[in-house]
Amino acid sequence: MSLVDEISHLWTQALGLIAKVVSPDWGSLVGLLPLFLLIGVIGPLVSILAVVWLYYFVRRPRTKVRFVEGPRLALLAADGLPMFPVGEPYDVRTGLIYPPGTSQNDAGELLSVTCPMCGIARFADVTTCHNCGLVLKVDRRIAVRTLQPAGPPPGGAAAA
Numbered sequence: 001m002s003l004v005d006e007i008s009h010l011w012t013q014a015l016g017l018i019a020k021v022v023s024p025d026w027g028s029l030v031g032l033l034p035l036f037l038l039i040g041v042i043g044p045l046v047s048i049l050a051v052v053w054l055y056y057f058v059r060r061p062r063t064k065v066r067f068v069e070g071p072r073l074a075l076l077a078a079d080g081l082p083m084f085p086v087g088e089p090y091d092v093r094t095g096l097i098y099p100p101g102t103s104q105n106d107a108g109e110l111l112s113v114t115c116p117m118c119g120i121a122r123f124a125d126v127t128t129c130h131n132c133g134l135v136l137k138v139d140r141r142i143a144v145r146t147l148q149p150a151g152p153p154p155g156g157a158a159a160a
Contacts, residue, residue, distance in 0.1 A: 071096040086116040089124040
């Protein structure tokens, strides 16, 4: 093979490649049309839907729940008498322990509190222990005892 034949062969291959780019085989391109639709149309739509779903999932409205703590029964000691924790208000008559910050029971009677420093009982509305001088004023907190819905009862606010 001569040099001229080699150059002629390379030139023919280059023209064949250019011919495929300039005038493509439309049959094979039509066969690739579903792939182009998948990449160009359906792919972006699925991506947008995924982003919208993720945004809704992160920012969706959530149920508002309020935590309410009520009185609980005190544990009984070996002798059958209730054991009241120090620093929490309690009612000796009923044996109930009330949430911190409560100074009266449901009947309006004063509750008692045992001083955590010296162990002397006093009324819950008194903030300073008369024995040791410890100032123990605890505000009422929201705790995790029972769940109540924050909104109106089922059936709307008119049912309340």
